[in-house]
Structures are given as C-alpha cells and as structure tokens.
Amino acid sequence: xxxxLDISSVDNLQAWMPEIASLKKEPLQYAALGKGKTLGxxxxxxxxxxxxxxxxxxxxxxxxxxxMNVQEDAWGLSFEDGVVxxxxxxxxxxxxxxxxxxxxxxxxxxxxxSLTDKAADMQERILNGFKxxxxxxxxxxxxxxxxxxxxxxxxxxIWEQQKTERPKVVLSWAPHIKPLPQSVPNSFVLxxxxxxxxxxxxxxxxxNLNPDLVGDTPVIHDQEAAFAGADFVYAKxxxxxxxxxxxxxxxGNWQIDQHKMKLTNQAKFMHCLPVRRNVVVSDAVLDSEASxxxxxxHNRTYSAQLVIQKLLKHGME
Amino acid sequence: xxxxLDISSVDNLQAWMPEIASLKKEPLQYAALGKGKTLGxxxxxxxxxxxxxxxxxxxxxxxxxxxMNVQEDAWGLSFEDGVVxxxxxxxxxxxxxxxxxxxxxxxxxxxxxSLTDKAADMQERILNGFKxxxxxxxxxxxxxxxxxxxxxxxxxxIWEQQKTERPKVVLSWAPHIKPLPQSVPNSFVLxxxxxxxxxxxxxxxxxNLNPDLVGDTPVIHDQEAAFAGADFVYAKxxxxxxxxxxxxxxxGNWQIDQHKMKLTNQAKFMHCLPVRRNVVVSDAVLDSEASxxxxxxHNRTYSAQLVIQKLLKHGME
Amino acid sequence: xxxxLDISSVDNLQAWMPEIASLKKEPLQYAALGKGKTLGxxxxxxxxxxxxxxxxxxxxxxxxxxxMNVQEDAWGLSFEDGVVxxxxxxxxxxxxxxxxxxxxxxxxxxxxxSLTDKAADMQERILNGFKxxxxxxxxxxxxxxxxxxxxxxxxxxIWEQQKTERPKVVLSWAPHIKPLPQSVPNSFVLxxxxxxxxxxxxxxxxxNLNPDLVGDTPVIHDQEAAFAGADFVYAKxxxxxxxxxxxxxxxGNWQIDQHKMKLTNQAKFMHCLPVRRNVVVSDAVLDSEASxxxxxxHNRTYSAQLVIQKLLKHGME
Numbered sequence: 001x002x003x004x005l006d007i008s009s010v011d012n013l014q015a016w017m018p019e020i021a022s023l024k025k026e027p028l029q030y031a032a033l034g035k036g037k038t039l040g041x042x043x044x045x046x047x048x049x050x051x052x053x054x055x056x057x058x059x060x061x062x063x064x065x066x067x068m069n070v071q072e073d074a075w076g077l078s079f080e081d082g083v084v085x086x087x088x089x090x091x092x093x094x095x096x097x098x099x100x101x102x103x104x105x106x107x108x109x110x111x112x113x114s115l116t117d118k119a120a121d122m123q124e125r126i127l128n129g130f131k132x133x134x135x136x137x138x139x140x141x142x143x144x145x146x147x148x149x150x151x152x153x154x155x156x157x158i159w160e161q162q163k164t165e166r167p168k169v170v171l172s173w174a175p176h177i178k179p180l181p182q183s184v185p186n187s188f189v190l191x192x193x194x195x196x197x198x199x200x201x202x203x204x205x206x207x208n209l210n211p212d213l214v215g216d217t218p219v220i221h222d223q224e225a226a227f228a229g230a231d232f233v234y235a236k237x238x239x240x241x242x243x244x245x246x247x248x249x250x251x252g253n254w255q256i257d258q259h260k261m262k263l264t265n266q267a268k269f270m271h272c273l274p275v276r277r278n279v280v281v282s283d284a285v286l287d288s289e290a291s292x293x294x295x296x297x298h299n300r301t302y303s304a305q306l307v308i309q310k311l312l313k314h315g316m317e
Numbered sequence: 318x319x320x321x322l323d324i325s326s327v328d329n330l331q332a333w334m335p336e337i338a339s340l341k342k343e344p345l346q347y348a349a350l351g352k353g354k355t356l357g358x359x360x361x362x363x364x365x366x367x368x369x370x371x372x373x374x375x376x377x378x379x380x381x382x383x384x385m386n387v388q389e390d391a392w393g394l395s396f397e398d399g400v401v402x403x404x405x406x407x408x409x410x411x412x413x414x415x416x417x418x419x420x421x422x423x424x425x426x427x428x429x430x431s432l433t434d435k436a437a438d439m440q441e442r443i444l445n446g447f448k449x450x451x452x453x454x455x456x457x458x459x460x461x462x463x464x465x466x467x468x469x470x471x472x473x474x475i476w477e478q479q480k481t482e483r484p485k486v487v488l489s490w491a492p493h494i495k496p497l498p499q500s501v502p503n504s505f506v507l508x509x510x511x512x513x514x515x516x517x518x519x520x521x522x523x524x525n526l527n528p529d530l531v532g533d534t535p536v537i538h539d540q541e542a543a544f545a546g547a548d549f550v551y552a553k554x555x556x557x558x559x560x561x562x563x564x565x566x567x568x569g570n571w572q573i574d575q576h577k578m579k580l581t582n583q584a585k586f587m588h589c590l591p592v593r594r595n596v597v598v599s600d601a602v603l604d605s606e607a608s609x610x611x612x613x614x615h616n617r618t619y620s621a622q623l624v625i626q627k628l629l630k631h632g633m634e
Numbered sequence: 635x636x637x638x639l640d641i642s643s644v645d646n647l648q649a650w651m652p653e654i655a656s657l658k659k660e661p662l663q664y665a666a667l668g669k670g671k672t673l674g675x676x677x678x679x680x681x682x683x684x685x686x687x688x689x690x691x692x693x694x695x696x697x698x699x700x701x702m703n704v705q706e707d708a709w710g711l712s713f714e715d716g717v718v719x720x721x722x723x724x725x726x727x728x729x730x731x732x733x734x735x736x737x738x739x740x741x742x743x744x745x746x747x748s749l750t751d752k753a754a755d756m757q758e759r760i761l762n763g764f765k766x767x768x769x770x771x772x773x774x775x776x777x778x779x780x781x782x783x784x785x786x787x788x789x790x791x792i793w794e795q796q797k798t799e800r801p802k803v804v805l806s807w808a809p810h811i812k813p814l815p816q817s818v819p820n821s822f823v824l825x826x827x828x829x830x831x832x833x834x835x836x837x838x839x840x841x842n843l844n845p846d847l848v849g850d851t852p853v854i855h856d857q858e859a860a861f862a863g864a865d866f867v868y869a870k871x872x873x874x875x876x877x878x879x880x881x882x883x884x885x886g887n888w889q890i891d892q893h894k895m896k897l898t899n900q901a902k903f904m905h906c907l908p909v910r911r912n913v914v915v916s917d918a919v920l921d922s923e924a925s926x927x928x929x930x931x932h933n934r935t936y937s938a939q940l941v942i943q944k945l946l947k948h949g950m951e
Contacts (some may be wrong), residue, residue, distance in 0.1 A: 048416075052383055068685075078911070083909035094849060095909065095927065095931075096908075099931040100686070254461060273416060275408070275412065277395070278401040278404050294416060294638075298416070344670075365702065369738075372700050465940075494720050537889070590729055592725070594712070595717065599827070600715075614729075
C-alpha cells in the first residue's frame with residue numbers, strides 16, 4: 001500500500017481486523033516506529049473526530065503531527081496544467097505537494113465535495129493532486145467521494161461486535177436539514193462489500209448512491225422491510241447522486257426510532273457522528289444499549305493507527 | 318479530586334503551595350507520568366496565557382496536547398434533553414463529551430459567560446455538560462463564573478512572596494472600557510478565603526460580587542481606605558452582578574496609581590493580565606518593582622501542572 | 635548570537651554552510667538538545683513553509699512547539715510608551731513579551747509590513763518589541779524588512795549546488811498581481827553580500843531596493859544583459875521602495891522564461907515559493923531540471939534547525 005485513498009487501497013480488509021484489535025489492546029506497542037517522523041495534516045474543511053483520532057493515532061506511533069487549517073480562500077491552490085496564475089490562487093499543487101513532502105513523512109488530507117459539480121467532485125482533484133505530486137504516502141481524511149478511515153472503523157466495529165458468522169447489515173438513509181456528501185455511505189458500502197456480511201441499502205426513491213459503486217448490493221425503498229432481521233443498522237443522511245447534491249422530496253418518516261429497531265434482530269445502532277438527535281435518530285434509540293456510536297468513534301484511533309503504521313513501514317522498506 | 322472545576326474542588330489549598338513550589342524548582346521531575354497520555358484542550362473562547370501555560374504544564378508532565386478552537390457557530394453544541402436538533406447545532410454534548418473522552422486522558426475547557434443571561438451563566442452548561450458526559454477528568458480553563466487555575470496561581474504567588482504570616486490582601490475593582498466577566502475575582506475571593514490571609518474587597522457601589530460567594534469577606538466602597546496597610550493589591554475589572562453584566566456609573570477615579578500604592582504597606586501589585594495600561598493601572602505602578610504581574614503569569618505553568626498531575630494520578634489509581 | 639533578527643545577526647555566514655549540510659545529512663544528531671524546551675511560534679501573518687519547516691526544525695532538536703495565530707484585531711498589541719490603552723489593544727508588548735518568555739525557551743515571530751507606512755515598517759516594531767521586552771532569544775520568521783531564515787537557506791542552497799568557486803548570482807525582479815514586501819530580496823542581498831559570489835540585481839526602473847542595503851552591489855535594468863553568464867537566477871517580485879509599496883509602470887516582459895534562461899551559464903532557477911506559474915516564471919522553466927525550488931524549500935528545515943540550535947546552546951551557556 002503506497003497511499004490510503006479509498007477502501008479499495010486495502011487488498012484484504014478482513015485481515016486488517018485482528019491487527020486493529022491488537023492495537024486497541026496495546027496502543028503503544030509500536031511507539032518506537034514513528035520516532036523522528038512527522039504526519040502533516042491538511043484540513044481544507046473542519047474536523048473534530050477525524051482530526052483528533054488521527055492525531056492520537058500518530059502520537060501512539062511516536063510521531064509528531066503538524067496541522068494546517070487550509071482556508072481555501074487564504075491559500076488557494078491551482079490544479080490545472082498550464083494555468084496562468086493571475087487570480088486568487090497563490091500556489092500550484094505541484095509545488096505545495098512537493099514542498100510538504102520534504103517536511104512530512106506522510107500527508108493526511110481532508111477536502112469535502114462541492115455537491116454542485118459532480119464531475120469535479122468525482123475527480124477528487126485535491127486528494128489526487130496530492131497523490132500525484134507528493135513524494136510521501138497520502139491518507140484520505142474524507143474526500144469528496146469517500147471517507148475510508150470511517151469505513152475501516154465501521155468494518156472493525158461490526159467485526160468486533162458481531163454475534164453471528166454472517167451478520168445482516170442495513171445501511172439506512174436518514175433525514176437531515178441540509179444536503180450532505182456521499183463520502184461516508186460510499187466508503188461504508190465498499191467496506192461491507194469486502195467483509196463477510198449481508199449488506200442491504202435502504203433509501204427513499206431518488207437517493208440511490210452511485211450505481212457503479214453499489215453494484216449487486218440490494219437497494220430497497222421500504223425501510224421497515226429492510227430492517228427485518230438486521231443485526232446492525234447504520235444510519236446516515238446523504239444527498240442525491242442524481243440530480244447531484246439535491247434533496248428530492250421524501251415520502252414517509254425515515255427517522256430511526258424504537259418502533260423500527262424492534263423489527264430487527266436486536267440490531268446494534270451505528271452512526272459516524274456528529275448526529276442530530278430526534279432528526280436522524282430518536283433519543284430513545286441513541287441512548288439505548290443498542291447504540292454503539294461512542295465505541296465506533298473511539299475505534300477511529302486504532303483504525304487510523306493501523307493505516308499510518310502500514311504506510312510508515314512501507315515507506316521504510 | 319475527580320475534576321478541577323472550581324477552587325472548591327481543592328480540599329486543602331494551603332497544602333498545595335509547597336507542591337507547586339517544588340514543581341517550579343524542578344518542572345520536569347514528573348516527566349514520565351504523562352507518557353502516552355493526551356490532554357485535550359477545548360477553546361470556546363480565545364486564550365493566550367491559559368493556553369500556553371496549560372500546554373506547557375502538560376508538556377512538562379510528558380503529555381501530548383491536542384487543541385481544538387471551537388467556534389460556537391461552526392460547531393454548535395446542543396445541551397437540552399429531548400431537543401430536536403433541526404437548527405444550527407450539529408452535535409449534542411452527550412456525544413461530544415463521550416467521544417472526546419476516548420481520545421484524551423483529560424479535557425481542559427474554556428467557555429466564557431454571555432454576561433446577558435445570569436441564570437444560564439450560573440448554570441455553567443458547557444463546563445457542567447462536559448463534567449456530566451465525559452468519562453475523563455475535566456479542567457476548567459475559565460468558565461462563566463470561575464477561573465480556578467488563575468485563583469490557584471494567585472494564591473501561590475502570594476504564598477511565595479508574602480513577608481508576614483497573615484498578609485492583608487486587597488482585591489480592588491478597576492476601570493475598563495467594557496463589561497468583563499466575574500470569573501477571575503470570583504476565584505480569587507474563593508482562593509483567598511481558603512488561605513491564611515486577611516482579604517478585603519473594594520469596589521464601587523453597584524459592583525458587589527455574588528453575595529453567596531463573598532460571604533463574610535469585608536466589602537468597602539472606599540478604595541483609599543481599603544489600601545491602607547495592604548501587603549498585596551490585586552486589581553481587576555468586572556461588570557456588575559446585579560443588574561447582571563452592566564456597568565453602573567462609577568464615582569471617582571478607580572485606576573491604581575502611585576498615590577494609592579503609597580497608602581499600602583509597600584504592597585505588591587498583582588493582575589491576571591492582559592492589563593490595559595493607564596486605564597486599569599498607571600505605567601508608574603506596573604513598571605515599578607512592586608509589580609509582580611510577570612512572575613504571577615509565569616506561575617500559571619506550575620499551578621496547572623499540579624492540577625493535571627493530580628488528575629492523572631487519580632485517574633491512574 | 636543572542637537573537638536571529640537579520641542576516642547581519644550571523645557573524646560568519648560561510649562558516650554556517652557545512653554545519654547546515656551536516657544537519658541535512660543527520661537531522662536528528664542533536665535530538666537531545668531541546669529536551670524539555672519549547673519554541674513559541676507567533677504568527678501575526680499566515681505562513682506555510684516557514685511554519686512547517688521551523689516546527690520541523692524544532693522537533694528535530696527534540697523541542698516542543700507552541701503555536702499562536704495572532705490575529706491583530708483579536709489580540710491587538712500596544713507598542714507606544716505611555717499609551718492610554720482605551721481602544722482596541724488589550725495588551726502591551728511589555729507584558730506580552732515578558733509573559734511568553736516564561737513559557738517558551740525561544741520565540742519565533744512573523745509580522746509582515748504594512749507596505750503603506752515606510753517609517754513604521756522600517757522600525758520593525760513587532761520584532762523589535764519582542765527583542766526589547768522578551769528575556770529569551772527571538773527568531774525572525776519574516777518581518778517587515780527581512781526574511782533571514784529564507785536568506786540563510788538561499789545561501790546554503792547556492793553553496794550546496796555551486797559548480798564554480800565564485801558563481802554569478804542574479805536576483806531578478808519578476809511580475810506579480812499585487813505589491814509584495816521587500817523582505818525576501820533584502821535578506822537575499824544581505825546573504826549574498828556575505829558569501830563568495832558575484833551578485834547582480836536586475837529590476838525595472840523604479841524598483842530599486844533600499845540603497846543603504848544594496849550598497850555597491852550592481853543594479854541594472856536590462857534583464858537579458860543581467861542573465862548573461864549567470865550560474866543562479868533568483869526570481870522574486872517586490873514593490874517599490876520609493877514611493878514605498880507602489881507598483882510603478884513596468885516596461886517590457888519581466889517573466890522568467892526559457893529564452894532568458896538560455897542566456898545564462900545553464901543557471902539554476904530559484905524562488906522562495908509560493909510562486910505564481912506563468913506570471914513570475916513559465917511552466918517550462920519551473921518544470922525543467924534547472925529548477926531547484928523544491929530542494930531550496932526543503933533546505934528551510936536545516937537552516938532553521940541550525941539557528942535554533944545555536945540560540946539554544948547560547949542560552950544554555
């Protein structure tokens with residue numbers, strides 16, 4: 001693995017699960033690995049969980065971290081070849097990525113989608129720009145179309161908590177007050193497709209995710225039918241893939257509540273957080289013992305730690 | 318001690334004084350204590366001294382620090398039970414505090430008062446929200462109604478510099494250009510009440526601090542009378558407790574100057590800083606040998622260090 | 635050396651070159667020197683390269699770093715003696731510098747010029763304020779009139795790459811979309827004047843740098859004539875010294891392109907970055923093998939490391 005850009009960067013996701021479990025048990029077991037090494041963390045968008053868990057992961061590995069909060073207008077980057085840089089962008093990705101590679105042993109990048117220009121978002125120009133011009137490993141801390149650190153954590157959390165050999169996992173769309181990216185559900189789908197689970201996606205008509213990514217995974221529009229027999233319910237809101245970034249009218253109430261959870265096989269409730277209470281999910285569900293959202297968030301540290309550790313080791317070989 | 322929320326979190330303030338002195342003498346004596354541990358620092362408001370001294374304190378203990386500058390509008394928190402989160406708040410304190418507890422071994426929080434809603438300010442909902450829902454120790458880095466790290470430092474600075482067994486300490490209100498919180502004078506009063514000193518508060522009519530907190534401490538409205546025989550003069554501006562947050566008309570000149578300092582027993586001049594020169598206090602006083610404000614600010618590191626050290630040790634037991 | 639304020643703070647610049655080379659070869663050779671020590675980094679203006687390379691330098695020396703992004707309006711400083719601080723400034727440089735000296739073992743400061751008030755800019759009141767009132771060494775991370783960490787790096791990069799005993803170095807003005815400070819060219823000129831090179835400055839009429847600083851260094855207004863036989867071409871845009879901060883009309887095209895580079899002695903192309911492609915320099919030059927801008931940027935770490943190391947050692951003597 002040269003970079004961690006997407007779930008598909010991982011060749012054998014299942015094999016990573018016991019390794020994450022080992023780091024969770026003894027977080028400091030590789031504290032000597034990162035000595036004298038630095039993780040650069042670039043935030044084109046704000047972050048809480050990803051920032052802290054990734055920083056903690058690096059610290060557990062003995063690395064230093066250097067954080068840059070990049071405000072796009074303050075330090076506008078150019079991406080096009082041959083551009084005449086006579087407007088607001090002060091630096092080209094070619095120089096930025098190459099220079100940062102001299103100060104950092106790995107670069108973690110967070111850059112959200114526009115949700116207005118599908119083609120541009122699918123190009124992942126910030127993430128791919130760093131991949132192209134940096135000379136150190138790149139870690140995706142959530143890009144336009146994926147959040148693989150979250151997907152990895154989600155796979156581990158299910159693996160850690162599953163009680164059956166092949167659990168039924170339901171990814172359910174949920175309401176929100178504004179259009180949200182598809183990055184988290186995308187990476188969740190990819191992660192589940194690589195794990196021994198039965199994944200079902202349920203979302204309102206008009207909210208189907210990118211069909212190339214969904215592939216054979218069943219998609220149904222009846223939330224209650226989907227919940228039947230589920231071992232895990234993963235709630236997340238997202239905006240439409242087509243027309244891109246919109247919020248088509250939704251029929252019925254898609255909030256996750258106790259009535260719906262009772263249709264499941266005593267399913268665990270998951271969400272990547274932050275979560276809007278009584279919009280996405282009811283208090284009763286989130287405060288129940290079925291909710292494993294906090295444990296899921298805490299697992300972010302160990303997932304990120306394994307990713308960085310593998311990149312460091314690879315870089316050192 | 319499970320948390321450091323207020324001066325009253327300390328059961329025996331006097332006993333802490335030689336411990337702080339010991340840390341000041343050898344700041345790195347417990348550099349192994351915090352190995353692999355992380356202090357999360359949450360700033361809902363800006364900070365200079367508190368940020369740096371607390372960060373330095375953690376570093377002296379061998380801890381890592383992770384700093385979050387929380388802009389309330391950017392990452393609005395909900396605090397109410399049962400709230401439907403369909404407005405600007407993206408996360409409930411329940412999740413925020415629980416998640417952060419998984420990344421940090423202690424959480425330090427700074428959250429100023431509104432100065433418009435007394436009941437809300439006295440509730441300390443941010444600080445108490447973290448206390449309620451976090452599973453790690455909480456350190457108050459200045460809240461609506463208290464600044465105990467400052468009060469602890471002030472007690473130590475007086476203890477360190479006192480020349481008599483029971484010094485006379487005067488807390489004097491001073492002018493400012495805008496309404497300021499009561500957090501610093503509140504914690505100073507509480508700290509002095511727990512120390513072997515004779516405390517007198519002097520402030521203009523209309524500026525009495527919370528009477529429940531002041532208790533038996535003498536409050537006089539004649540600044541010159543108060544200064545007579547003082548060993549320490551502690552200057553600070555604050556807004557009225559009743560009507561809350563206002564600046565009632567003040568008679569006379571309350572700026573601390575050389576004329577007033579000459580009424581004292583060669584008193585040392587103290588202030589928590591930042592201080593507005595020639596508004597709160599004259600250049601002549603601040604630049605005189607009687608001024609110990611820099612030493613007082615430097616002591617912040619060792620006071621914070623003792624607090625974190627005790628919380629870490631407690632958490633490790 | 636008590637402070638690193640300008641290139642003239644270095645008594646023998648040539649002697650520093652092999653020391654920087656040694657740090658570049660083994661960056662962690664003095665990792666024990668900074669143990670328990672802290673570098674405070676104050677940014678009155680934004681920074682990428684300087685921030686990261688200086689932070690990395692401190693980390694390589696085993697130091698902690700504490701970063702403050704000072705927004706002038708948020709934490710306005712007063713500088714005048716005797717000022718009545720009843721406006722926006724909340725703290726005087728006297729207190730700020732003295733307090734920070736208690737938390738940090740050295741202070742690095744970045745404060746750009748106004749480009750509107752020459753006298754104020756030449757006073758360097760922020761940098762000199764810290765020098766005057768701090769009790770620890772001060773490092774200039776780019777001030778109104780100088781950027782000596784850049785000049786030091788530039789000298790090292792030329793020393794490292796030169797193929798002749800006494801290379802011809804051309805500092806060439808280049809176009810930009812807005813008025814830029816003279817700090818980088820000023821420090822470059824001072825650094826080159828202290829090294830065994832033949833320096834020529836070429837800039838349009840009206841763009842001569844401060845004559846006191848330029849001294850005997852030849853200044854010509856014909857860019858192509860200047861490039862003839864050059865071993866190094868250092869491009870940089872700057873605004874006029876007189877009338878200060880303006881952009882007088884420029885005749886001809888001053889962008890560095892392949893045609894002009896062919897006039898040189900296969901010169902290396904240098905720039906401090908960030909650089910505006912196809913405004914300052916053409917893609918063809920920047921992407922050619924002659925361009926050493928990335929290596930130049932990477933050298934920032936080791937130059938800063940030597941500066942901090944010398945200040946630490948001096949402070950420890």
